[in-house]
Amino acid sequence: MIDKKITDDIGILILEDPPQNYLQKPEFIPVPELREWIEGNHLKALIISGSGRHFSGGAKLDSIFAMAEVREPMEDRMEKGKELLDYLQDLDIPVAAAISGVCFGGGMEIALACHMRICSENALFAFPETNLGLMPGLGGTFRLGERLSLQDSLKMILGGDMINAEEALLLKVVDTVVKNEEPLAYTLHFLRKITIDRPLKIINYVMRALKNSKRLPAEESMREETRMFCDLARIESNRRKTKTQ
Amino acid sequence: MTNTQYPMHNKTMNTLSFTKTDDIGHLELNQPPANQMTTEFFSEFNELVDELRIMNGLNAIVISSKGRHFSSGADLEELLEQVVKSDEGIHPEMNENWRALSEKNYRSFLFFEETEIPVIAAIRGVCIGSAFELVLSSHFRFCAEDAVLGLPETTFNLMPGLGGIRKIADLCGQAKAIELSLKGNTFGAEEALQTHLVDRIVPRRKVVDFSLAFGRKVMKNYKKQKAPFYLQQIPLDDPFYI
CATH class of the missing domain: 3.90.226.10 (2-enoyl-CoA Hydratase; Chain A, domain 1)
Incomplete structure (x- = not known):
């Protein structure tokens, strides 16, 4: 079926x-x-x-x-x-x-x-x-x-x-x-x-931000978005660090 | 001649300036050519927004930039460098500062979105990333034919972090919001007009004056949903006819 x-x-x-x-x-x-x-x-x-x-x-x-x-x-x-x-x-x-x-x-x-x-x-x-x-x-x-x-x-x-x-x-x-x-x-x-070329985590975060924006008040949805952004920034800077070592 | 009804409030900072003429405020990003949104820019920007929150006699705000481009968005290198420093413990306090700064940033963007006076963005040249999110927080977007818009964050393994995804979903649906934020491509004025991401294309040399004149004619407590105007039909040379 x-x-x-x-x-x-x-x-x-x-x-x-x-x-x-x-x-x-x-x-x-x-x-x-x-x-x-x-x-x-x-x-x-x-x-x-x-x-x-x-x-x-x-x-x-x-x-x-x-x-x-x-x-x-x-x-x-x-x-x-x-x-x-x-x-x-x-x-x-x-x-x-x-x-x-x-x-x-x-x-x-x-x-x-x-x-x-x-x-x-x-x-x-x-x-x-x-x-x-x-x-x-x-x-x-x-x-x-x-x-x-x-x-x-x-x-x-x-x-x-x-x-x-x-x-x-x-x-x-x-x-x-x-x-x-x-x-x-x-x-x-x-x-x-x-x-393509997008890590699953980024896809997940973008989708989550989109859904938050429908369900949460603007202020809360923005706070969550900032939190996810900071998390990605941390991962990316670590990735760059390892690459240069 | 000074106008007592509308007190003066001009401010020139390192990265931006604010001019108040009668009841119209004009915020200009002032680090041409790229007008990059550095940490210094954001802290000055947040300081200015805190003043705008309590400013009297302001009936409209126009946001534009000096020089060829609106802005290339946040300074990613600087941003990532700060994360590295805070993670390495060189500046353990940096992490907290940075977090506090980004919280302030989104509150400032929300101010423009939620304020009861119309906010108009006049866009020339490149306007991408956080800069595009800033103009999306405005109520009206007029852009020059040479505008380049987009949210390229995911191409740098990051994501739009200042409400852009939400605003695009509001303006043109969630399918478009998913597409633009995941693909990270840039697009021009014509496509932006067709997808309702900008309200009108105005010749480059006129877009700032047009926005200021438009702001003068839009009333206090104005809500875009009730727009009585036919934006495409306002004569470029005489927006005052409204």
Whole structure:
């Protein structure tokens, strides 16, 4: 269901159930397994993409209803899905979604948990849950609301409106639009360009500074940044000292 | 003729100068050509900011630099040398001083960001590293067509340490903030305008005067989000029309 690859210290997770790459369960990969893979391989960046023409059509409706028949396990499983998305969002390395074709529901939830989104010209985005008598259940209402005006997020979430790549770029739901077939290659090239020659520690600190700036008051986030800067300065001056000896 | 409503407050230091004309303050980095931000610069800069915090009759601040370039940012060699000295115990007190200094630095940068009067940066030539972070702490950035901007810290195995990552994320999203701070590349005026990192490109010989004139017309307690102006349409020769 998930294919894992590593190229140049960049991990690639492929949602593997073509053509629609439906998600069998909210937690598409167990967090401990993902953590071990990322940390064990000292990955510098992570890409999430779909196999073939599409990113992901989200959850399969019948599997949701099957899951719903037993109340407790469903809530547990949704929680686990949320934990996975929170883990992705909290990672101290850049996480990018490379999106082709459909990116619906649960697929959209995954894409929104990433730090950046690169999509093809033919990509389509939607939260169709309300059309089916449901609602986005993995934090998507919150994550979309952070990016869009209330009006635009209601249009997508309550209206169930689908948007194309052009509209998604305009609404800043995606960061970059590239030619069809190219999202994964472009994203890989982009991440390679920004992480090559950069020690993991610097990548971690930059990501941490970015996340602090959203969660902490300006003063505290600046203090933390200064602390990390001083730490790097110390490492760098030691490195230069050893080099001259 | 002296204006009693707006008391004079001019100051010339080694590395920078401050001139107050009516209610407009003009801070100039004054160590051309590079206007490097040395330890001496930062301590004078922090001293000036402490005075600005309590200065009366100031309704706008313009930041610019003397000479060809805005500033090449912090003096890395000097900075690393200080760390070595403090680690080797030659100047054990240095580490603490240095830390105290860097804490003061970010508080000074925050002052510009949080002050209720508009702060306008006029950028000519190179403006990178901490200098770029300083102009990002301003509310408006007008730059000349020859401007070179960027955060190259990570190419020296360091990171931007004065709020630049946060400001870029605010202005053009976290994807751009990750890209610019990790890649460490520099870019020109046109790209900066397109990504909203600067507000307008103004011909080099006019950018400081334009910023001063703009400052004169912007009101107290002004918040950029409520900007009633169409920045691109203000005539260069007559910003007073607003």
